[in-house]
Amino acid sequence: MSTIxxxxxxxxxxxxxxCEAIDTHQDRLKEVLGKEVKIKAILIKDPAKQREIDxxxxxxxxxxxxxDIPDLHVIFxxxxxxxxSYTYLSKAIKKGIHIITANKAMFAKYGPDLLEKASKNRVSVGFEATTAGGIPVIGTIRQLLxxxxxxxxxxxxxxxxxxxxSQMRTRELSFATALQESQEKGYAEADPTNDIEGYDAFYKLLILSQTAFGRQPDWKDIRRKGISHLTSEWLQAAESFRLRFKxxxxxxxxxxxxxxxxxxxILVHDTHPFYGVENVENAISLKGSLVGRITLLGPGAGKCPTGSAMVEDFLSLIQGKYTISPESTVNREDVQEDSRRQWVLRIRENEEYQSWLTLFTLKDRIQLGGDLYxxxxxxxxxxxxxxxxxxxIQAVSILNEIPLENEVKEGVAVS
Ligand SMILES: NC(=O)c1ccc[n+]([C@@H]2O[C@H](COP(=O)([O-])OP(=O)(O)OC[C@H]3O[C@@H](n4cnc5c(N)ncnc54)[C@H](OP(=O)(O)O)[C@@H]3O)[C@@H](O)[C@H]2O)c1
Known part of the structure; x- marks a missing residue:
């Protein structure tokens, strides 16, 4: 039997x-591809580390x-x-080797360039694992398109x-304590900036844009805000309105x-599918012109889900299922403007509010400490x-029930 x-x-x-996914699913891969998959080499940085490798x-x-490996077909x-990473993958493409990457920070920046190089060199690029780990969102977008x-x-x-x-809300923990727990559990890095200041989500959003729309918005036009400024009080106040911060x-x-x-x-209403997405789970909601709204939920990271995403990519790539998504257009009439929106406002004690409140419909209120929400x-x-x-006055907008038309919020600040 020939090998890949x-x-x-x-x-x-x-x-x-x-490595584990290829090892444990070798029979399945043989059945689907009619070939054996052979890992020829692994690149590491620190040769002194102890590792269990065949x-x-x-x-x-x-x-x-x-x-230099003869007949190398794919690099993970x-x-x-x-x-x-970018230099390594560019060289691989030049040699006619297919690539599959999990590296979101690299791919958000160099994805368009790598896809172009790959197209010129007639090789494929798999990047499912860059976004939402085990959730097949890139494949779903390609299918929908x-x-x-x-x-x-x-x-x-x-x-x-x-x-x-989730921990701040359910256990009334401070942000610092919840962050420390996430580090102890191995979810957050020693330097957690990428996660808590929104950079990680920002990279993934750019990759989604590239996949769904064939291009990215200008990076400086994307508002990026993390969660480090949120307090347990905000989360409790939201909960009393049947809303959750996500x-x-x-x-x-x-x-x-x-x-x-x-x-x-932002605040998510209890009628919205994101409301019950807790702990390390991820969720993605896509709106297609024909299909309407689809929501995918699942594990957003981890050894097995991410390994699974890369090996799924590998199968699609070897079976020739990847094409680069075309740039598509959207009709003006598809975009609906809804002028009335919902928000939760935090008003400090002594702030005069009766006069301007008449501009809005008051749906609920709660006093917490010195603040009125x-x-x-x-x-x-x-x-x-x-x-x-x-x-x-601070305001947070609300992601409401399906269909989610999340009209966002220029000039609205939370601190
Ligand atoms: N962890 C997840 O759940 C997850 C999910 C989706 C995507 N990702 C992305 O996948 C990538 C890997 O994440 P990870 O969690 O597996 O990271 P990790 O556990 O820190 O492992 C990184 C590996 O890369 C090697 N390495 C780092 N720099 C290198 C260099 N210059 N040359 C050769 N080898 C180098 C390290 O070598 P040594 O072993 O010698 O140190 C180590 O084996 C990241 O880009 C991450 O954003 C991760």
Whole structure:
């Protein structure tokens, strides 16, 4: 039986997951592909680390050794950061080797370039594992795009921040304590900035945009906000309105075909599918022109889910199922404007509010400590001018029941 030769770059959580998935599913791979899959070599950084690796697999710190493997078909990349990943993968593509990556920070920046290079060199790029771990969102978008146009995407894309928010709410923990627990459990890195300040979700959102719309919005136009400013009081106040804070990335194409994107904590109503997404789970909601709204839930990270995503990519790629998604268009009439929205406002003690509150419909209110929290509905323009004239008032918008038309919130701040 002939073989498909592969190599791994990185042997951490994800690299080991890929290795295990190939090892434990060799029979299944043979059945589907009619070929044996052979891991020829693994690239690592630190040769002194103890590792359990089959002695028939070459372990090296030199990338040249990988490129010199005769008849190498596919490289799985699971190392960290933009470089040397981008350079390594560019060289692989030039040699006609297919690539599969889990590296979101690298792919958000260099994905368009790698896809173009791959297209010129007639090789494929798999990147399912860069976004939402085990949830097959990239494959779902590719499938939908055969007929649908994707109009909007929303997602809980970072499991660590979702875990922290769940713990703060259910156990009334402070942000610092919940973060420390997430580090002890191995969810957050020693430097948690990427997770808690929204960078990780930001990278994933850009990759989703590239896949669904064939391009990315300008990075500086995407509002990115993390969760480190949220307090347990905010979460309790929200709960009393049957609302929960979730860190959500959103993308929407408007009538002029511009892509708008935000990454920030917003409030989710209990009728919304994101409401019950707890701890390290991820969720993604896609709106297609024909299919309507689809929501996918599942594990957003981890050795097995991410290994599974990369090996699924491998199968699709070897079976020739990957094509680069075409740029599609959206009709102006598909974009509906709804001028009345819902928000929760936090009003400091002594802040005068009776006069302007008449601009909104008051749905509920709760006093917590020295602050009044009000749940209101009204026009976005009124909220905007209120926030401009009352700098102590803070507002968070609400992601409501399906269908989710998350019209977002210029000038709305939470602190
Ligand atoms: N962890 C997850 O659940 C998850 C999910 C989706 C995507 N990802 C992405 O997948 C990638 C890998 O994540 P991970 O969690 O597996 O990381 P990890 O556990 O820290 O492992 C990283 C691996 O890459 C190797 N490496 C790092 N820099 C290298 C270099 N310059 N040359 C050669 N090898 C190098 C390390 O070598 P040594 O072993 O010698 O140190 C290690 O084996 C990241 O880009 C991450 O964002 C992770």
């Amino acid at each position: 030769n592969v190599a791994l770059l990185g042997f951490g959580t994800v690299g080991q997951g890929v 002695p028939s697999i070459r372990v090296t710190t030199e990338y040249k050794d990988i490129l 990349e699971a190392i960290v950061g933009e470089e040397p 055969k007929v649908n146009e994707i109009q909007s995407i929303q997602g809980i894309l970072n499991g660590t921040s979702n875990f922290i928010l 860190h959500v990335g959103s993308l929407e194409r408007d009538g002029s075909n511009d892509i708008k994107g935000e990454v920030e904590p 009000v749940f209101v509905e009204g026009r976005k323009e009124d909220l905007r001018s209120l926030l401009q004239s009352h700098e102590h």
